[in-house]
Amino acid sequence: MKILIRWLYRAAFLLYDFSIMTNNETKNLIQRPPIVVVMGHVDHGKTQLLDYIRKTSVVEKEAGGITQHIGAYEITHKERKITFLDTPGHEAFSKIRARGAHVADIAVLVVAADEGVKPQTIEALGHIKKSELPFIVAINKIDKPNANPEKVKKELADNGVLLESWGGQISSVELSAKEGTKVEELLDLIGLLADVADLKADPNSDGRGVVIEARRDPRRGPTASLVVLDGTVKVGDYIAASSISGRVKALEDFLGKPVGSATFSSPALVIGLEDTPDVGAEFITSKEPITAAIKMAKQLGDFIEKTLEPEVKPNYVYAIVKGDVQSSVEALTDSLNKIKLENGAVKVLKSEAGDVNESDLKQALTTRAVVVAFNVKIDSAAQNMIRSLVASGSGHTINIVEGKIIYELLDSFKEKAEARLKPRATREELGRLDILAIFRQEKNRQVIGGKVAQGKAVKNTRVEVMRKDMVLGEGRITNLQQEKKDVSEVLEGKECGMVFEPGEPKIAAGDMLIFFKKLV
Known part of the structure; x- marks a missing residue:
């Protein structure tokens, strides 16, 4: 899939290059x-x-x-x-x-x-x-x-x-x-x-080359390290690398000194791309906007990606990868995908350069993904979210493995993944109930009403509280009533009132209760 989309971008670049070549004079080739x-x-x-x-x-x-x-x-x-x-x-x-x-x-x-x-x-x-x-x-x-x-x-x-x-x-x-x-x-x-x-190149032609490094700088935004293979890249040029485009706002040489241009064989840091491009992506520059070919390739890529979306497999341990630079992210992602697990497989949901943020943790919370952080920090908003989770006493946790040595990170991730996939006590689902009303919420209990959507509601059983696709927590139904009479169970399609203990998590109309019993 990725190879196909990469070739779409490359084809778009070739079409763009051809349109330029037809308007260019003979190249002025010199030694590089x-x-x-x-x-x-x-x-x-x-x-x-x-x-x-x-x-x-x-x-x-x-x-x-x-x-x-x-x-x-x-x-x-x-x-x-x-x-x-x-x-x-x-x-x-x-x-x-x-x-x-x-x-x-x-x-x-x-x-x-x-x-x-x-x-x-x-x-x-x-x-x-x-x-x-x-x-x-x-x-x-x-x-x-x-x-x-x-x-x-x-x-x-x-x-x-x-x-x-x-x-x-x-x-x-x-x-x-x-x-x-x-x-x-x-x-x-x-x-x-x-x-x-x-080796020869034309210093007067538009710049082209390869991205060898990329990262998101907290102060300057997306940056990319380039090696120029032909032509000259100048401040003010339009630039595109795969599906990422932008305008060169600033250039720095390998010593970190600001420069106005970088010509063939030179390494340079460019600032001005709208996002971090993939390491290994080819780039081109122009004095005119480079948008039509890129948009065309992106639309085709998006269509094919949706059409050929792979089948979801069970027993995945999900990972969210964050790293200091794009090459580290790609290498870590590649290594995670190669990890062999006895009872499942690894699936990387997201991989990008930059610090661990609140959005990463929210995704990890809803998907139970392990956050793998290589040589990056956890930003202040994400730290506040972790503290709030701990203080809430909800029992929700986010698994984060972080460090500066790739071997240790991979070992820590594999250890957590194997532990998660170990055979353990399973459960039998008894029924599902949609919450229709909240009558009273106290410190240690909640009086609620709902309708059995599937199976049956059973008194004195454990229930899981679901909000959309997120598990809020667990509790027990200590009292069950149908038409103001105490009952031991309520069947599918019937409405009932019940007492849920404890007082947390706070249940709301629209939530769902899943009734279950554990099996050893």
């Missing part, structure tokens, strides 16, 4: 800097390598001023620019790394000299080969006493990667990201591959 993605197994030194390159290639006072993470940064090596994608390393982020590979021109596959080829190494190779990316192998951690580069080369050969030193065509460098040994040689190789690829 390469975009590089660093990939490999967790703990093999990707982050350390990126950190070393950033610290040694960005002016020191500027590097110290980086206050935000926009998913990419730009360096200058021997008077030529190189853009590095700063993608997460944990296996839960494979989806984002795959998207990163599609954005990049060149990949660097990092393999630790002391550990060799690991599962994520093979996974990264798959992304690289699928994207047909030229790549370099960086054999890292050669400073380790148990480093064995030759073993790494053999394991790579066993997986179809033959390095130049073994008679193949893939360049490699043995380096130490910790000490900086031969990192400059790696940057030289990247420059060489970029020359061979002959």
